[in-house]
Amino acid sequence: MRDDSPAAWLGRAVAILLLVVFAAFFVVPIVWLLIAPTKTDRQMLLDAPFSFGSLQTVADNWQSLVSFQDGLLWTWIGNSAFYCIAALAITLVTSIPAGYALALTEFRGRKALLATTLIVMLVPSTALVLPIFLELSAVHLIGNPLAAILPFSFFPFGVYLTYIYFSTAISRDLLDAARIDGASEVQVFARVAMPLATPVIALVGFFSFTSNWNNYFLPYVMLPGRKAPIQVGLAEMLSNVPQFNPTNAASSTISLSALALATLVAIAPVMIVFLFAQRFLVTGMTAGGTKE
Protein backbone atom coordinates (compact mmCIF):
# COMPACT_ATOMS: atom_id res chain seq x y z
CA MET A 1 0.00 0.00 0.00
CA ARG A 2 1.49 3.26 -1.07
CA ASP A 3 0.76 6.48 0.75
CA ASP A 4 0.25 9.15 -1.90
CA SER A 5 -0.41 12.18 0.27
CA PRO A 6 1.73 15.23 -0.58
CA ALA A 7 3.68 14.86 2.67
CA ALA A 8 4.62 11.26 1.92
CA TRP A 9 5.54 12.19 -1.61
CA LEU A 10 7.75 14.99 -0.37
CA GLY A 11 9.35 12.65 2.16
CA ARG A 12 10.22 10.16 -0.54
CA ALA A 13 11.68 12.90 -2.73
CA VAL A 14 13.91 14.12 0.10
CA ALA A 15 15.03 10.55 0.83
CA ILE A 16 15.94 9.93 -2.81
CA LEU A 17 17.75 13.24 -3.02
CA LEU A 18 19.82 12.35 0.05
CA LEU A 19 20.70 8.94 -1.40
CA VAL A 20 21.82 10.46 -4.68
CA VAL A 21 23.79 13.32 -3.13
CA PHE A 22 25.70 10.92 -0.89
CA ALA A 23 26.26 8.41 -3.66
CA ALA A 24 27.89 11.25 -5.59
CA PHE A 25 29.91 12.29 -2.54
CA PHE A 26 31.31 8.78 -2.10
CA VAL A 27 31.90 7.97 -5.74
CA VAL A 28 32.89 11.21 -7.51
CA PRO A 29 36.42 11.38 -6.03
CA ILE A 30 37.09 7.81 -7.13
CA VAL A 31 35.76 8.34 -10.64
CA TRP A 32 37.92 11.44 -10.87
CA LEU A 33 40.95 9.44 -9.74
CA LEU A 34 40.33 6.87 -12.48
CA ILE A 35 40.31 9.61 -15.13
CA ALA A 36 43.12 11.81 -13.82
CA PRO A 37 46.06 9.72 -15.08
CA THR A 38 44.82 10.10 -18.67
CA LYS A 39 45.60 13.81 -18.59
CA THR A 40 48.75 15.83 -18.53
CA ASP A 41 49.20 18.34 -15.72
CA ARG A 42 48.26 21.12 -18.12
CA GLN A 43 45.06 19.37 -19.08
CA MET A 44 44.28 18.75 -15.42
CA LEU A 45 44.51 22.48 -14.75
CA LEU A 46 42.68 23.70 -17.84
CA ASP A 47 40.22 21.03 -18.99
CA ALA A 48 36.93 20.12 -17.36
CA PRO A 49 37.45 17.82 -14.35
CA PHE A 50 35.85 14.80 -15.96
CA SER A 51 37.15 15.14 -19.49
CA PHE A 52 39.15 12.20 -20.75
CA GLY A 53 42.74 12.80 -21.84
CA SER A 54 44.43 10.05 -23.79
CA LEU A 55 45.76 6.57 -23.18
CA GLN A 56 49.15 7.75 -24.43
CA THR A 57 49.35 10.01 -21.38
CA VAL A 58 48.62 7.03 -19.13
CA ALA A 59 51.53 5.23 -20.75
CA ASP A 60 53.78 8.26 -20.26
CA ASN A 61 52.79 8.54 -16.62
CA TRP A 62 53.37 4.84 -16.18
CA GLN A 63 56.84 5.28 -17.68
CA SER A 64 57.71 8.09 -15.31
CA LEU A 65 56.55 6.01 -12.34
CA VAL A 66 58.56 3.00 -13.46
CA SER A 67 61.68 5.08 -13.84
CA PHE A 68 61.15 7.04 -10.61
CA GLN A 69 64.33 6.33 -8.61
CA ASP A 70 65.01 3.08 -10.48
CA GLY A 71 61.62 1.52 -9.87
CA LEU A 72 61.38 2.41 -6.19
CA LEU A 73 57.60 2.20 -6.51
CA TRP A 74 57.81 -1.54 -7.21
CA THR A 75 60.13 -2.02 -4.26
CA TRP A 76 57.49 -0.35 -2.06
CA ILE A 77 54.68 -2.47 -3.51
CA GLY A 78 56.79 -5.60 -3.08
CA ASN A 79 57.46 -4.63 0.54
CA SER A 80 53.75 -4.13 1.16
CA ALA A 81 52.94 -7.50 -0.36
CA PHE A 82 55.66 -9.22 1.66
CA TYR A 83 54.66 -7.64 5.00
CA CYS A 84 50.93 -8.13 4.48
CA ILE A 85 51.09 -11.71 3.24
CA ALA A 86 53.54 -12.80 5.93
CA ALA A 87 51.36 -11.16 8.57
CA LEU A 88 48.24 -12.72 7.06
CA ALA A 89 49.76 -16.20 7.31
CA ILE A 90 50.78 -15.69 10.95
CA THR A 91 47.40 -14.15 11.77
CA LEU A 92 45.51 -17.16 10.42
CA VAL A 93 47.79 -19.64 12.16
CA THR A 94 47.39 -17.86 15.49
CA SER A 95 43.81 -16.63 15.42
CA ILE A 96 41.81 -19.49 13.91
CA PRO A 97 42.87 -22.07 16.54
CA ALA A 98 42.54 -19.43 19.26
CA GLY A 99 39.00 -18.51 18.23
CA TYR A 100 38.09 -22.19 18.08
CA ALA A 101 39.51 -22.84 21.55
CA LEU A 102 37.67 -19.85 23.00
CA ALA A 103 34.40 -20.94 21.46
CA LEU A 104 34.38 -24.69 21.84
CA THR A 105 36.76 -25.82 24.56
CA GLU A 106 36.97 -25.24 28.27
CA PHE A 107 40.17 -24.22 30.02
CA ARG A 108 41.15 -22.06 32.92
CA GLY A 109 41.35 -18.39 32.05
CA ARG A 110 39.06 -18.67 29.03
CA LYS A 111 36.75 -15.86 30.13
CA ALA A 112 39.65 -13.61 31.06
CA LEU A 113 41.32 -14.15 27.69
CA LEU A 114 38.06 -13.47 25.89
CA ALA A 115 37.45 -10.25 27.80
CA THR A 116 41.05 -9.09 27.21
CA THR A 117 40.69 -9.84 23.51
CA LEU A 118 37.49 -7.79 23.29
CA ILE A 119 39.05 -4.87 25.09
CA VAL A 120 42.24 -4.87 23.04
CA MET A 121 40.18 -5.26 19.88
CA LEU A 122 38.30 -2.03 20.60
CA VAL A 123 41.46 -0.07 21.33
CA PRO A 124 42.49 1.50 18.03
CA SER A 125 45.68 -0.09 16.73
CA THR A 126 47.25 3.35 16.33
CA ALA A 127 47.17 3.79 20.10
CA LEU A 128 49.80 1.09 20.41
CA VAL A 129 52.07 2.22 17.58
CA LEU A 130 54.40 4.43 19.59
CA PRO A 131 54.48 2.06 22.60
CA ILE A 132 55.38 -0.82 20.25
CA PHE A 133 57.97 1.39 18.60
CA LEU A 134 59.53 2.17 21.98
CA GLU A 135 59.51 -1.52 22.86
CA LEU A 136 61.02 -2.67 19.56
CA SER A 137 63.69 0.01 19.60
CA ALA A 138 64.71 -1.27 23.04
CA VAL A 139 65.41 -4.65 21.39
CA HIS A 140 66.94 -3.07 18.26
CA LEU A 141 64.39 -4.35 15.77
CA ILE A 142 63.64 -1.01 14.09
CA GLY A 143 64.38 -1.21 10.37
CA ASN A 144 63.91 -4.98 10.37
CA PRO A 145 60.90 -6.27 8.39
CA LEU A 146 59.84 -8.11 11.54
CA ALA A 147 59.11 -4.71 13.11
CA ALA A 148 56.12 -4.46 10.76
CA ILE A 149 55.24 -8.12 10.26
CA LEU A 150 54.97 -9.09 13.92
CA PRO A 151 52.74 -6.19 15.09
CA PHE A 152 50.66 -6.64 11.89
CA SER A 153 50.15 -10.29 12.87
CA PHE A 154 48.58 -9.43 16.21
CA PHE A 155 44.93 -9.22 15.20
CA PRO A 156 42.47 -9.65 18.08
CA PHE A 157 39.54 -8.79 15.80
CA GLY A 158 40.34 -11.95 13.85
CA VAL A 159 40.19 -14.01 17.03
CA TYR A 160 36.86 -12.41 17.90
CA LEU A 161 35.38 -13.11 14.45
CA THR A 162 36.52 -16.72 14.60
CA TYR A 163 35.14 -17.07 18.11
CA ILE A 164 31.74 -15.73 17.05
CA TYR A 165 31.72 -17.91 13.96
CA PHE A 166 32.58 -21.15 15.70
CA SER A 167 30.22 -20.54 18.58
CA THR A 168 27.28 -19.96 16.23
CA ALA A 169 28.07 -22.21 13.26
CA ILE A 170 29.18 -25.37 15.06
CA SER A 171 27.39 -27.06 17.92
CA ARG A 172 29.20 -28.81 20.73
CA ASP A 173 27.05 -31.87 20.00
CA LEU A 174 28.59 -32.20 16.57
CA LEU A 175 32.05 -32.24 18.13
CA ASP A 176 30.94 -34.72 20.79
CA ALA A 177 29.65 -37.05 18.09
CA ALA A 178 33.07 -37.05 16.46
CA ARG A 179 34.68 -37.69 19.85
CA ILE A 180 32.44 -40.71 20.44
CA ASP A 181 33.55 -42.00 17.05
CA GLY A 182 37.05 -42.02 18.50
CA ALA A 183 38.48 -38.82 17.05
CA SER A 184 41.19 -37.14 19.12
CA GLU A 185 40.84 -33.46 20.03
CA VAL A 186 43.20 -32.38 17.24
CA GLN A 187 41.30 -34.56 14.77
CA VAL A 188 38.03 -33.00 15.88
CA PHE A 189 39.44 -29.59 15.04
CA ALA A 190 41.04 -30.67 11.77
CA ARG A 191 38.22 -32.85 10.42
CA VAL A 192 35.07 -31.27 11.80
CA ALA A 193 35.75 -27.61 12.47
CA MET A 194 38.25 -26.68 9.75
CA PRO A 195 36.19 -27.83 6.74
CA LEU A 196 33.38 -25.58 7.98
CA ALA A 197 35.68 -22.65 8.64
CA THR A 198 36.28 -21.41 5.08
CA PRO A 199 33.98 -18.35 5.38
CA VAL A 200 35.60 -17.11 8.55
CA ILE A 201 39.11 -17.72 7.20
CA ALA A 202 38.20 -15.58 4.19
CA LEU A 203 36.77 -12.90 6.43
CA VAL A 204 39.73 -12.74 8.79
CA GLY A 205 42.07 -12.80 5.81
CA PHE A 206 40.21 -9.94 4.18
CA PHE A 207 40.25 -7.66 7.21
CA SER A 208 43.84 -8.47 8.08
CA PHE A 209 45.10 -7.86 4.56
CA THR A 210 43.22 -4.63 3.90
CA SER A 211 43.93 -3.05 7.26
CA ASN A 212 47.62 -3.88 7.05
CA TRP A 213 47.92 -2.78 3.43
CA ASN A 214 46.38 0.57 4.34
CA ASN A 215 48.33 1.02 7.54
CA TYR A 216 50.52 4.09 7.41
CA PHE A 217 51.53 5.05 10.94
CA LEU A 218 53.10 1.79 12.08
CA PRO A 219 55.41 1.10 9.11
CA TYR A 220 56.16 4.82 8.92
CA VAL A 221 57.87 4.73 12.30
CA MET A 222 59.27 1.20 12.01
CA LEU A 223 60.63 0.98 8.47
CA PRO A 224 62.07 4.08 6.85
CA GLY A 225 63.51 4.47 3.33
CA ARG A 226 63.64 1.60 0.87
CA LYS A 227 62.05 -0.81 3.32
CA ALA A 228 58.88 1.25 3.51
CA PRO A 229 55.60 -0.15 2.21
CA ILE A 230 53.64 1.64 -0.51
CA GLN A 231 51.47 3.76 1.79
CA VAL A 232 54.54 5.35 3.32
CA GLY A 233 56.20 5.50 -0.09
CA LEU A 234 53.23 7.32 -1.59
CA ALA A 235 53.50 10.08 0.99
CA GLU A 236 57.24 10.13 0.33
CA MET A 237 56.54 10.63 -3.36
CA LEU A 238 54.57 13.74 -2.54
CA SER A 239 57.79 15.58 -1.75
CA ASN A 240 58.89 15.01 -5.35
CA VAL A 241 55.84 16.72 -6.83
CA PRO A 242 56.82 20.27 -7.80
CA GLN A 243 53.25 21.60 -7.39
CA PHE A 244 53.33 20.75 -3.72
CA ASN A 245 57.01 21.47 -3.13
CA PRO A 246 58.16 24.16 -5.56
CA THR A 247 61.38 24.78 -3.65
CA ASN A 248 62.39 21.15 -3.90
CA ALA A 249 65.33 20.74 -6.26
CA ALA A 250 64.98 16.95 -6.39
CA SER A 251 66.46 15.51 -9.55
CA SER A 252 63.55 13.22 -10.29
CA THR A 253 60.19 14.94 -10.23
CA ILE A 254 56.73 13.44 -10.38
CA SER A 255 53.87 15.14 -12.18
CA LEU A 256 50.48 15.53 -10.55
CA SER A 257 48.85 13.06 -12.89
CA ALA A 258 51.63 10.52 -12.31
CA LEU A 259 50.96 10.91 -8.60
CA ALA A 260 47.30 10.17 -9.26
CA LEU A 261 48.35 7.04 -11.14
CA ALA A 262 50.62 6.03 -8.26
CA THR A 263 47.67 6.43 -5.88
CA LEU A 264 45.62 4.13 -8.12
CA VAL A 265 48.42 1.57 -8.21
CA ALA A 266 48.68 1.73 -4.41
CA ILE A 267 44.98 1.04 -3.86
CA ALA A 268 44.55 -1.47 -6.70
CA PRO A 269 45.21 -4.65 -4.65
CA VAL A 270 42.71 -3.65 -1.97
CA MET A 271 40.17 -2.56 -4.58
CA ILE A 272 40.42 -5.95 -6.30
CA VAL A 273 40.01 -7.80 -3.01
CA PHE A 274 37.01 -5.57 -2.27
CA LEU A 275 35.26 -6.39 -5.51
CA PHE A 276 35.63 -10.09 -4.89
CA ALA A 277 34.74 -9.91 -1.24
CA GLN A 278 31.68 -7.68 -1.29
CA ARG A 279 29.21 -10.52 -1.00
CA PHE A 280 30.45 -11.98 2.27
CA LEU A 281 31.45 -8.61 3.71
CA VAL A 282 27.95 -7.67 4.74
CA THR A 283 27.62 -10.88 6.71
CA GLY A 284 30.99 -10.37 8.31
CA MET A 285 30.60 -6.80 9.37
CA THR A 286 27.47 -7.59 11.28
CA ALA A 287 28.82 -10.83 12.73
CA GLY A 288 28.54 -9.51 16.27
CA GLY A 289 24.88 -8.71 15.83
CA THR A 290 23.52 -12.02 14.66
CA LYS A 291 21.19 -13.52 17.18
CA GLU A 292 21.48 -17.13 18.21
Added chain:
Amino acid sequence: MERAQRQVGLAFISLYTVFLVLFGLLPSAYAIYLAFTKRNAFVGVANFVKVFKDYRFLPAVEHVGLYLVVWLVSLIILVVVLAIIVHAIGVKWLSTGVRFLYYIPGALAGASSVMLWLFVLDPTVSPVSFLLHGLGFNSFVETVQADHLPVTLAIIAFWTGAGGWIIVMYGALNNISRDVIEAARVDGAGPIRTAWFIQIPLLRKWIAYMVVLSFAGGTQLFVEPRVLSQASRGVVSQDYSLNQLAFLYAFKQSDFNGSAAISLVLLVVALVLSVIFVFRGGLFERA
Protein backbone atom coordinates in the same frame (compact mmCIF):
# COMPACT_ATOMS: atom_id res chain seq x y z
CA MET B 1 38.38 -36.49 27.76
CA GLU B 2 37.90 -33.26 29.70
CA ARG B 3 41.63 -33.14 30.24
CA ALA B 4 42.39 -33.64 26.56
CA GLN B 5 40.04 -30.77 25.76
CA ARG B 6 41.73 -28.49 28.26
CA GLN B 7 45.15 -29.29 26.85
CA VAL B 8 44.12 -28.68 23.26
CA GLY B 9 42.40 -25.45 24.31
CA LEU B 10 45.55 -24.19 25.97
CA ALA B 11 47.74 -25.28 23.07
CA PHE B 12 45.47 -23.52 20.58
CA ILE B 13 45.50 -20.20 22.38
CA SER B 14 49.21 -20.28 23.24
CA LEU B 15 50.58 -18.69 20.08
CA TYR B 16 47.93 -15.98 20.04
CA THR B 17 48.54 -15.29 23.71
CA VAL B 18 52.24 -14.76 23.00
CA PHE B 19 51.31 -12.08 20.45
CA LEU B 20 48.79 -10.57 22.85
CA VAL B 21 51.50 -10.24 25.47
CA LEU B 22 54.25 -9.03 23.12
CA PHE B 23 52.22 -6.51 21.12
CA GLY B 24 49.37 -5.65 23.46
CA LEU B 25 50.31 -5.91 27.11
CA LEU B 26 54.10 -5.52 27.08
CA PRO B 27 54.22 -2.30 25.01
CA SER B 28 51.55 -0.82 27.26
CA ALA B 29 53.55 -1.80 30.35
CA TYR B 30 56.73 -0.41 28.82
CA ALA B 31 54.96 2.85 27.96
CA ILE B 32 53.83 3.11 31.58
CA TYR B 33 57.38 2.49 32.75
CA LEU B 34 58.84 5.10 30.38
CA ALA B 35 56.16 7.65 31.21
CA PHE B 36 57.00 7.60 34.90
CA THR B 37 60.80 7.47 34.60
CA LYS B 38 63.65 9.49 33.22
CA ARG B 39 66.99 7.80 32.52
CA ASN B 40 65.59 4.77 34.33
CA ALA B 41 64.94 6.72 37.54
CA PHE B 42 61.40 7.13 38.86
CA VAL B 43 60.26 10.74 38.42
CA GLY B 44 56.58 10.56 39.33
CA VAL B 45 54.39 12.64 37.06
CA ALA B 46 57.19 14.95 35.89
CA ASN B 47 56.96 13.76 32.28
CA PHE B 48 53.23 14.40 32.22
CA VAL B 49 53.66 17.87 33.71
CA LYS B 50 56.27 18.63 31.09
CA VAL B 51 54.14 17.61 28.11
CA PHE B 52 51.00 19.25 29.51
CA LYS B 53 52.94 22.49 29.87
CA ASP B 54 54.31 22.22 26.34
CA TYR B 55 52.90 25.20 24.40
CA ARG B 56 51.87 22.80 21.63
CA PHE B 57 49.86 20.45 23.86
CA LEU B 58 46.66 22.41 24.50
CA PRO B 59 46.24 23.52 20.87
CA ALA B 60 46.63 19.87 19.82
CA VAL B 61 43.93 18.83 22.31
CA GLU B 62 41.71 21.59 20.98
CA HIS B 63 42.27 20.55 17.33
CA VAL B 64 41.52 16.90 18.04
CA GLY B 65 38.51 17.82 20.19
CA LEU B 66 36.96 20.07 17.55
CA TYR B 67 37.54 17.47 14.88
CA LEU B 68 35.91 14.80 17.05
CA VAL B 69 32.81 16.91 17.71
CA VAL B 70 32.26 17.69 14.04
CA TRP B 71 32.99 14.17 12.90
CA LEU B 72 30.99 12.27 15.53
CA VAL B 73 27.90 14.46 15.24
CA SER B 74 27.83 14.14 11.46
CA LEU B 75 28.60 10.44 11.67
CA ILE B 76 25.75 9.68 14.07
CA ILE B 77 23.12 11.73 12.24
CA LEU B 78 24.04 10.88 8.66
CA VAL B 79 24.87 7.21 9.13
CA VAL B 80 21.59 6.53 10.94
CA VAL B 81 19.50 8.52 8.47
CA LEU B 82 21.17 6.98 5.41
CA ALA B 83 21.00 3.45 6.81
CA ILE B 84 17.28 3.82 7.47
CA ILE B 85 16.66 5.20 3.98
CA VAL B 86 18.75 2.48 2.32
CA HIS B 87 16.94 -0.11 4.40
CA ALA B 88 13.61 1.19 3.14
CA ILE B 89 14.55 0.63 -0.52
CA GLY B 90 12.29 -2.15 -1.73
CA VAL B 91 14.25 -3.12 -4.85
CA LYS B 92 16.94 -5.60 -3.87
CA TRP B 93 19.61 -4.90 -6.49
CA LEU B 94 19.25 -1.17 -5.92
CA SER B 95 19.71 -1.51 -2.17
CA THR B 96 22.76 -3.76 -2.60
CA GLY B 97 24.17 -1.43 -5.23
CA VAL B 98 23.78 1.68 -3.09
CA ARG B 99 25.41 -0.03 -0.11
CA PHE B 100 28.32 -1.09 -2.26
CA LEU B 101 28.79 2.40 -3.71
CA TYR B 102 28.84 3.87 -0.20
CA TYR B 103 31.32 1.29 0.94
CA ILE B 104 33.87 1.64 -1.90
CA PRO B 105 35.87 4.46 -0.27
CA GLY B 106 36.48 2.08 2.63
CA ALA B 107 39.08 0.44 0.40
CA LEU B 108 41.08 3.62 0.65
CA ALA B 109 42.51 4.43 4.00
CA GLY B 110 45.76 5.76 5.28
CA ALA B 111 47.93 7.77 2.97
CA SER B 112 46.13 6.90 -0.26
CA SER B 113 42.81 8.38 0.81
CA VAL B 114 44.50 11.58 1.97
CA MET B 115 46.43 11.66 -1.30
CA LEU B 116 43.17 11.55 -3.22
CA TRP B 117 41.76 14.30 -1.03
CA LEU B 118 44.78 16.50 -1.75
CA PHE B 119 43.48 16.59 -5.31
CA VAL B 120 39.87 17.08 -4.27
CA LEU B 121 40.85 19.96 -1.99
CA ASP B 122 43.01 21.71 -4.58
CA PRO B 123 40.70 24.15 -6.41
CA THR B 124 42.92 24.17 -9.51
CA VAL B 125 42.35 20.48 -10.29
CA SER B 126 39.46 19.44 -8.04
CA PRO B 127 36.44 17.58 -9.44
CA VAL B 128 34.36 19.94 -7.30
CA SER B 129 36.34 23.08 -7.99
CA PHE B 130 33.08 25.00 -8.49
CA LEU B 131 32.20 24.24 -4.85
CA LEU B 132 35.59 25.30 -3.57
CA HIS B 133 35.56 28.50 -5.62
CA GLY B 134 32.02 29.09 -4.42
CA LEU B 135 33.30 28.90 -0.85
CA GLY B 136 35.98 31.42 -1.76
CA PHE B 137 38.97 29.07 -1.89
CA ASN B 138 41.24 29.66 -4.85
CA SER B 139 44.29 27.65 -3.88
CA PHE B 140 45.10 24.51 -1.93
CA VAL B 141 46.70 26.53 0.84
CA GLU B 142 43.47 28.52 1.26
CA THR B 143 41.38 25.34 1.46
CA VAL B 144 43.42 23.89 4.30
CA GLN B 145 43.53 26.99 6.51
CA ALA B 146 43.64 26.05 10.19
CA ASP B 147 40.20 27.36 11.15
CA HIS B 148 38.25 25.00 8.91
CA LEU B 149 40.65 22.08 9.13
CA PRO B 150 38.52 20.17 11.69
CA VAL B 151 35.64 20.20 9.19
CA THR B 152 37.92 19.16 6.34
CA LEU B 153 39.41 16.29 8.33
CA ALA B 154 35.93 15.21 9.42
CA ILE B 155 34.81 15.12 5.78
CA ILE B 156 37.78 12.93 4.83
CA ALA B 157 37.15 10.58 7.76
CA PHE B 158 33.45 10.43 6.97
CA TRP B 159 34.19 9.67 3.34
CA THR B 160 36.39 6.67 4.16
CA GLY B 161 34.51 5.27 7.13
CA ALA B 162 30.80 6.04 6.90
CA GLY B 163 29.97 3.40 4.28
CA GLY B 164 31.17 0.61 6.52
CA TRP B 165 29.02 1.87 9.37
CA ILE B 166 26.00 2.23 7.09
CA ILE B 167 26.38 -1.48 6.28
CA VAL B 168 26.66 -2.34 9.97
CA MET B 169 23.51 -0.33 10.79
CA TYR B 170 21.72 -1.85 7.83
CA GLY B 171 22.52 -5.32 9.15
CA ALA B 172 21.24 -4.34 12.58
CA LEU B 173 18.03 -2.96 11.05
CA ASN B 174 17.50 -6.33 9.39
CA ASN B 175 17.40 -7.88 12.85
CA ILE B 176 14.29 -5.91 13.78
CA SER B 177 11.34 -8.20 13.28
CA ARG B 178 8.91 -7.31 10.50
CA ASP B 179 5.98 -7.85 12.84
CA VAL B 180 7.04 -4.93 15.01
CA ILE B 181 7.33 -2.62 12.03
CA GLU B 182 4.06 -3.89 10.60
CA ALA B 183 2.27 -3.37 13.92
CA ALA B 184 3.51 0.21 14.00
CA ARG B 185 2.24 0.79 10.49
CA VAL B 186 -1.18 -0.58 11.39
CA ASP B 187 -1.23 1.85 14.31
CA GLY B 188 -0.73 4.62 11.80
CA ALA B 189 2.97 5.39 12.30
CA GLY B 190 4.65 6.88 9.24
CA PRO B 191 8.28 6.20 8.30
CA ILE B 192 9.59 9.01 10.51
CA ARG B 193 7.70 7.93 13.63
CA THR B 194 8.71 4.32 12.98
CA ALA B 195 12.34 5.38 12.71
CA TRP B 196 12.23 7.55 15.81
CA PHE B 197 10.22 5.29 18.13
CA ILE B 198 11.23 1.81 16.94
CA GLN B 199 14.28 1.63 14.72
CA ILE B 200 16.58 4.14 16.40
CA PRO B 201 15.97 2.83 19.95
CA LEU B 202 16.80 -0.67 18.72
CA LEU B 203 19.95 0.62 17.02
CA ARG B 204 21.21 2.20 20.23
CA LYS B 205 23.81 -0.46 21.02
CA TRP B 206 25.22 -0.22 17.53
CA ILE B 207 25.30 3.56 17.61
CA ALA B 208 27.18 3.34 20.90
CA TYR B 209 29.58 0.85 19.32
CA MET B 210 30.22 3.21 16.42
CA VAL B 211 30.73 6.20 18.71
CA VAL B 212 33.13 4.35 21.02
CA LEU B 213 35.27 3.02 18.18
CA SER B 214 35.18 6.30 16.27
CA PHE B 215 35.94 8.43 19.31
CA ALA B 216 38.88 6.26 20.31
CA GLY B 217 40.10 6.13 16.71
CA GLY B 218 39.60 9.85 16.23
CA THR B 219 41.78 10.80 19.20
CA GLN B 220 44.60 9.02 17.36
CA LEU B 221 44.50 11.41 14.39
CA PHE B 222 47.85 11.21 12.63
CA VAL B 223 48.13 10.39 8.94
CA GLU B 224 45.66 13.01 7.65
CA PRO B 225 47.24 16.10 9.22
CA ARG B 226 50.70 14.64 8.64
CA VAL B 227 50.23 14.29 4.86
CA LEU B 228 48.33 17.61 4.64
CA SER B 229 51.21 19.24 6.48
CA GLN B 230 53.68 17.78 4.02
CA ALA B 231 51.57 18.90 1.06
CA SER B 232 50.83 22.40 2.31
CA ARG B 233 54.42 23.19 3.23
CA GLY B 234 53.59 23.66 6.87
CA VAL B 235 50.34 25.62 6.58
CA VAL B 236 48.98 22.61 8.44
CA SER B 237 51.44 22.41 11.30
CA GLN B 238 53.55 19.36 12.10
CA ASP B 239 52.18 19.27 15.63
CA TYR B 240 48.52 19.60 14.76
CA SER B 241 47.36 16.45 16.58
CA LEU B 242 48.37 14.73 19.82
CA ASN B 243 49.84 11.71 18.07
CA GLN B 244 51.92 13.97 15.87
CA LEU B 245 53.21 15.66 18.99
CA ALA B 246 54.05 12.28 20.57
CA PHE B 247 55.79 11.40 17.32
CA LEU B 248 57.85 14.61 17.38
CA TYR B 249 58.87 13.92 20.99
CA ALA B 250 60.20 10.50 20.02
CA PHE B 251 61.74 11.35 16.65
CA LYS B 252 62.76 15.01 16.76
CA GLN B 253 63.56 15.50 20.41
CA SER B 254 64.61 11.92 21.17
CA ASP B 255 62.52 12.22 24.32
CA PHE B 256 61.00 8.76 24.63
CA ASN B 257 59.68 9.50 28.11
CA GLY B 258 57.68 12.51 26.94
CA SER B 259 56.46 10.54 23.93
CA ALA B 260 55.40 7.66 26.18
CA ALA B 261 53.52 10.10 28.45
CA ILE B 262 51.39 11.44 25.57
CA SER B 263 50.85 7.95 24.12
CA LEU B 264 49.78 6.73 27.52
CA VAL B 265 47.18 9.47 27.91
CA LEU B 266 45.71 8.50 24.53
CA LEU B 267 45.91 4.81 25.32
CA VAL B 268 44.14 5.27 28.66
CA VAL B 269 41.30 7.20 26.99
CA ALA B 270 40.84 4.39 24.46
CA LEU B 271 41.16 1.69 27.09
CA VAL B 272 38.64 3.22 29.50
CA LEU B 273 36.08 3.63 26.73
CA SER B 274 36.69 0.11 25.53
CA VAL B 275 36.37 -1.46 28.99
CA ILE B 276 33.16 0.42 29.74
CA PHE B 277 31.73 -0.62 26.42
CA VAL B 278 32.67 -4.30 26.68
CA PHE B 279 31.05 -4.62 30.11
CA ARG B 280 28.19 -2.13 29.75
CA GLY B 281 27.56 -1.75 26.02
CA GLY B 282 25.30 -4.78 25.74
CA LEU B 283 26.87 -5.93 22.50
CA PHE B 284 29.07 -8.66 23.92
CA GLU B 285 26.75 -10.27 26.45
CA ARG B 286 27.59 -13.71 25.24
CA ALA B 287 31.18 -13.22 26.28
